[in-house]
Amino acid sequence: MIEELDFATASEEDRHALFDVLAAWVVEDSPGKKPPLYETWATRWQLPDDIGFARPDFVVAREGGTIVGYGETRISEAEANAHLAFATIVVLPDFRRRGLGTALLRAVVPLVRDRSFIEGWGVEAGTPGEKFAAARGFRVVVSMQRQRLDVAEPPEVGGVPDGYELMTWQGAAPEAVVEEFVEALNGMVDAPETDSVLDLTRNTVESVRREEAATSVVRWTVLLLHQGKAAGVTVVEIDPAVPTVAEQLHTVVLPAHRGKGFGRLIKAHMLHQLTGVEQIYTRTSTENEHMIRVNHSLGYVDTFTYMGVQARTADLRA
Incomplete structure (x- = not known):
């Protein structure tokens, strides 16, 4: 039934x-x-x-x-x-x-x-779910590498170049930098291209504040600023029910500041904030070889690959 x-x-x-x-x-x-x-x-x-x-x-x-x-x-x-x-x-x-x-x-x-579209983002490669989705007309639109870090001694952060500064907070973004935080998040527009129709690049101050008000998790943010303007960001979530496990979410370095090791810098800095965390999980597009290498340099290991699949709703109604 x-x-x-x-x-x-x-x-x-x-x-x-x-x-x-x-x-x-x-x-x-x-x-x-x-x-x-x-x-x-x-x-x-x-x-x-x-x-x-x-x-x-x-x-x-x-x-x-x-x-x-x-x-x-x-x-x-x-x-x-x-x-x-x-x-x-x-x-x-x-x-x-x-x-x-x-x-x-x-x-x-x-x-x-x-x-118009239905997507599913939990289809693990090589499982019955992959065969089920393909048989019903879903196509693969993105492939993601799942990785895990068993936290030991956090790596050295290294120096922050002149003109740059790191801001760290827990919870809601400070009013003084919320606009720069939004600007950094919207840098996801330059993430490796996929065929997904999910739009992650239109954050606004209002949408961020709504999300902060609704969430039940503890959220840590490291924002990289250059002369007061957004240069990069990384965000980690911790479920209060499992405080020893964290989920590494967005990491973005804006185009003008790439090639300087800032992705690793802000992630390493984040690791020094997470007292009591024993494991961190993250996911990265399999097309994003640079970020996968950065994660490996921090000690992350690959665990499994999963996919996002998509179908037109009209085709499923036919």
Whole structure:
């Protein structure tokens, strides 16, 4: 049976069953990978994400009353991505090859409303999910390298050249530099090109403030300034439920300041701020060989490759 599920009003039994499907998927075919925490995902599923997509809508597949698979979709609340929805389809291994994945995908499509494209960014290479997506007409639009750093002694930061300065903060951006912070984030426009229709380059002070107000995580930022103007930025998030693990997010050096080792500088400086963190995870486009090398120089190791896949909503409705 396929039905919609509102996580906010669902029973505790259904909430935990939904999470159990997610946890089984996360560790599948990945020896040694730690399962996620329920508390972390219970919070995430009730909030918008960090790039302006609304809290998710769910459809679930039940067997004997128990949830054995789900479809999740988020639609953008920002005009820049009003054409796009994200979707995830997961079915427990013992219940695959029964058509549940296809049925969940069909049930998800009406939830994306008038969005022209559907993308999924959790398709790990070499897994059943890759075959499922390809068989249903999704194409690969980006390939990402997942990396992990086991934090030991932070590397030397090195000197900051004349005319440059580093600013570090936790939480919301200081009012005095929020415009330069936004300018640095929008430097993502120069990231390696993909075929994704996701737009990450139209941050505004207003959108950043909305995101800061909505987030449930602890966020650390290092901003590189040159004569008071944005030159680069790196951002790390820590889930309060797992304070020993961090997620390295955006790292950007603006074009006029590249070729001087600033990407490594700001990441190394960040590592000196994260007291109590034992592991840091990050993801980088497989096309971004420079940033992958920078991460290796800091001690990151490659773990797995995953993909973003995309389909036109009209094709899935056909």
